[in-house]
Amino acid sequence: MSLLSTSRNTLQLTRLIMRRDRIRIPLWLIGITFFTLIVPVAYEEMYGSDQERQGMAETMGNPAMTAMVGPGNLENYTVGAMTSHQMLLLTAVVVGLMNILLVNRHTRVDEEEGRIELIRSLPVGRMANVNATMLILAITNILLALINGFGLYALGIESMNLEGSLLYGAALGGAGIVFAGITAVFAQLSESSRGAAGYSIAVLLIAYLIRAVGDVSNETLSMISPLGWVSKTEAYWNNNWWPVLLMLGVSVIIFIFAGYLNSIRDLGAGFFPARLGRTNASAFLQSPLGHALRLQRGGIIAWAIAMLVLGLSYGSVMGDLEVFFSDNDMIAEILVQEEGFTLTEQFIPMLMMVMGILGAVPPVMAMLKIYGEEKKNRLEQILASSVSRTKLLASYFLIAVVNGFIMVSLSAIGLWAAGTAVMDEPFYFDKVYGAGIVYYPATLVLIGLAVLLIGYLPKFSSFVWLYLFYSFIVLYLGGMLDLPEWLGRMSPYGYIPQLPVEDMEWMPIVILSIIAAVLIIAGFIGYNRRDMEG
């Protein structure tokens, strides 16, 4: 069959995708653009003078920050340089995530739901859907690049010229297209939509970690990560366009590969084959708790590994950090604010805050899973057997609570273990672990909120994600952007003492735990009263 006939009606399907995503894609674009444009405006306000900006550059010039945000132009730290140093990589990760979710939605998800089968029964080419998806994502990323590029230039900030702004946008769009392609490939390889999304997000995280290790220790290592290329554009500084060309070139190859895989496989099939399973259920599976755990097993293990690796990678730069500070007496003098704490110790609270909030993602997922099951109409048969609603909800709740404890523990243990290996004067275990586990009550509040929403307003249960995202933005950027303190106080994470730099305070911990308990109890009551959906 010719390429023309296998692509038949691609444009028609493109229009279908546009119609289906006419809200979704603009929302992503608006969100990301807002995020991009607000930061330089804030920097301009807060770091008005060269002196202030150079002071900021000094605090950023250490391996831990490099591992987190990538290399930057610290010699001439203009507002433009600050923006591309601190924001570009992080935004590229969000753009990558957007592409993964959108591509998966229009490829493997549609296939799994049987919608592609309906489409294929019409006079539509075999490759038309993949082509249409890629076309839409290409357009979306180009739009993203242009809107962000011209938007940054339009801010009229002196150090942000037209070329640098366009390059900044292009780097985001380029990274997006690469991850669109990667997801398209996994949508062919994996037999399920969950698998396709999971592998793609894993690649995104690995790309970030490889770049982190590479930026700190070995430049060439960063070159194998698409996110490493993003930093290599050095927007508002050297303005390198070759990484963008590289991203486009690689995307074309990946797109063609995805199309090829699509053309040689059967509808519904994947290249990672499904195995036959057991004839009988194990004793473990035959309880609501075991069943709920079994459904989430893979995801929980993947998250546990990811949290451990995250802790290990943050911990592994501790040694470099120590050496860096001991070599730079001047910086050390500027930075010492808290008496009695080493500079490395002062980095722990920020790392722990990031890991604490990130560690809340898997338990919240575990809790919301029960509503996902309800929407898919699978709880009906469980509840039609002799399982009470309380017992069912408690099963998912128990998994979420234990899950949250394990996740934050693993990241703290990882940080401690790697730190111990590379430092001359390693931390005590209880100091690092305490700084991490202290975030757990805040995570309990998030879980409690999820239970409450599941009990009364299940349709709005994804509000928890918004709240978690808000917490992250406000607390992570709060320090950088000098946001008012009450914004941080709107989040449970804003009440957690910054161990080990601050003293331990039990009051907020106790109050957060009580709030969590109240939310949870109320949620259970509501869950026993309402109609099931589906």
Added chain:
Amino acid sequence: MSILKTEGLTKKFGKFTALDGINIEVKPGEVYGFIGPNGAGKSTTIRILLGILKATDGRAEIFGEDVWKQAVELHKRIAYVPGDVNLWPNLTGGEVIDLFTKLRGGNNKNKREELIEKFKLDPTKKCRTYSKGNRQKVALVSAFSSDADLYILDEPTSGLDPLMEQVFQEMVKDVKKEGKSVLLSSHILSEVEKLCDSVGIIREGKIIESGSLEAMRHLTRTHILVKTKNSIPSLENYQGVHEVERTEQGISMQVDTEEMDAVMKHISESGILKLESAPPTLEDLFMRHYEHKAETGAGGES
């Protein structure tokens, strides 16, 4: 005593009234056919009976207990098969069957194997690879391998092939023989006709006809096919005679049951050569209730 009984069962979703005073009664050892088109309220009724939805008004009891308050206890004695079976893609059919039987509390290993054999189900395959019919079999095997006292079946044969439908019908007859009760919601009228003792017809959230199939047949018309020596005078206008059609085989007509005697006397005067009669089908009953009014918008939940 009745196994299942609802009185004035009403369910509102916001302003929309899905069920409007439903009365159903299922007696011990009885197979009750619950029929109506899509969106009439069959599944909503069943979900209330299972304690998955909460009734806005009215009473619903199974084994004399409230279906909402005693849901968990009641479910130990109830087996349920939905019309649209949603399973977990990464569990095998065998695992799901075990899970359901275990959660219900019963465990009849021999029955399970026997049913898997009868339905020709491969229990080692993951649910994501099953077709609709195979997912239906998983639910049927887990329901019928339990020792329930009441079987609630919501369009259980959608997706089954005719051979498997046969197996299903045998199973319903078996449980009936054991004195157990069945609530069978369906729109496959031939199936209901074969299996059910009583029938309730639901339309737009109201029961518009209910009772034993026998009694309901009495209310309607019988098919007659007749051939006579001489032509029958003024047949078309005779009281109780409807839809007369003259074919090569003879004259076919429908006769009101209460006018049967008079009509037969009238026909026999013309000298009967051949006479065939057939009882009214459930389809006739059903259509009689629906033909007057155009069907309401299809859809609703399945």
